[in-house]
Amino acid sequence: MPPFDLPEGDPFGTHNLPYGVFSLPGSDSARRVGVRLGDHVLDAGKAAYALGSPYAPLLAQDSLNPLLAAGHTTWSDVRRALTAWVTVPAHQEAIADLLHPLSSVTLHLPFEVADYVDFYASENHARNVGQIFRPDAEDSLTPNWKHLPIGYHGRSGTVVVSGTDVVRPSGQRKAPADAEPVFGPSVRLDIEAEVGFVVGTPSEMGRPVALGDFREHVFGLCLLNDWSARDVQAWEYVPLGPFLGKSFATSVSAWITPLDALEDARVAPPERTHPLLPYLDDSGPDVEPGGYDLRISVAINGHVVSEPPFSTMYWTAAQQLAHMTVNGASLRTGDLYGSGTVSGPTEGERGSLLELTWNGRDPLELPDGKRAFLEDGDVVTLSAWAPGPGGVRVGLGEVTGRVVAS
CATH class of the missing domain: 3.90.850.10 (Fumarylacetoacetase-like, C-terminal domain)
Structure with a gap:
């Protein structure tokens, strides 16, 4: 099943979109912010750059802390943008190669814990x-x-x-x-x-x-x-x-x-x-x-x-x-x-x-x-x-x- 075609009622559908941090195997092993969709994770930073999004600098990071610090208005704006990226067909086509099966990635602590x-x-x-x-x-x-x-x-x-x-x-x-x-x-x-x-x-x-x-x-x-x-x-x-x-x-x-x-x-x-x-x-x-x-x-x-x-x-x-x-x-x-x-x-x-x-x-x-x-x-x-x-x-x-x- 293509990554965007999720089963009906998938608990990690477009209504959810939780954030994490992941890395890929091999030479391209840098940590990056990801958004979960079904049993895949979207490279949020690369997707933002591919679509010319102003939120790319917040998402092309190795932890969620820059996004966390951006404030509630930005959180909501980024969420609306992400929803469009994974639901609008033209956006889906542009970012399809940036979705990685969860089975192929390593998940990391998603943010730097302060207190x-x-x-x-x-x-x-x-x-x-x-x-x-x-x-x-x-x-x-x-x-x-x-x-x-x-x-x-x-x-x-x-x-x-x-x-x-x-x-x-x-x-x-x-x-x-x-x-x-x-x-x-x-x-x-x-x-x-x-x-x-x-x-x-x-x-x-x-x-x-x-x-x-x-x-x-x-x-x-x-x-x-x-x-x-x-x-x-x-x-x-x-x-x-x-x-x-x-x-x-x-x-x-x-x-x-x-x-x-x-x-x-x-x-x-x-x-x-x-x-x-x-x-x-x-x-x-x-x-x-x-x-x-x-x-x-x-x-x-x-x-x-x-x-x-x-x-x-x-x-x-x-x-x-x-x-x-x-x-x-x-x-x-x-x-x-x-x-x-x-x-x-x-x-x-x-x-x-x-x-x-x-x-x-x-x-x-x-x-x-x-x-x-x-x-x-x-x-x-x-x-x-x-x-x-x-x-x-x-x-x-x-x-x-x-x-x-x-």
Whole structure:
């Protein structure tokens, strides 16, 4: 089938057009910005030059950062141009040779990550974690949880693209029965199914970003796996929070889906049960729906173990952006922030092994044996889609990683 003649309902059709960075084999191996169409990727920079587009300097790059920095108006203009290139017959003819099968290219981290922040926005996840670690507490949520989106700063240098192996981390750990901590490879390696949001337009230090300015700053989203060493994390996190139990690896999908492709996936967030301070209050009639209906699937060694629904997230990406800048902290092009583990209300919708196995008490039954936590050689794959125009799906790609021994 010719690259432009896609099957009806293809999740990577012209309604989607996510961005990535790829290289070709052989002597012409430079990295370049690509746009996915079906099971092909378009060399966006060369296509722009072939068609005499003014956006060629933005697209003929080795990362998405120049496009990210160009701002919301340019993002929309470039998207309209790309749509014309892949739908108008005369344009199709001019760029047909610039479409490459995905099977023939190497995909790379699509943007240079500036700062990385991770949140804790799912009430279902937070309650599950509270019940696991504080079973006698009167409330499984901490007192601040319904008042602000809890988060922490991660390590941008260990954000890796889908397909990158993850080395089992080592660190200090101390089981309840141990008299002293020990050092060695984590024995409770976990995943967290998340969605990452990619910042394009920077902000000025000292000036908070309002809820209503979310779409002026955030370019798009990707899938994110926040790998977690639960035993290392449990020993180190008091009193300052996550450190080595989280910082060893964060995997992201190779494709960044523009927010403009997700208009039909926008939904209202869950009902608020506590009043919010004005900078977080999204209840007004002038505030656009901040939630997204994203359907996530988690598989271990090809076996689906969970299907977390992103629409259940209590805190929205707009609220997270407003909160992490309310103190005057500035945004930079390439900032990445994670939603936090996505978990739904049922057992089959939990986004971490910590919850799925209830901290190892109830191991998962997989075709190749039981799993309380990840074993060396395990391959974890997150995939997702969102509702699109006319009932078609918008594919969000996948993020995969294989655990290798330390």
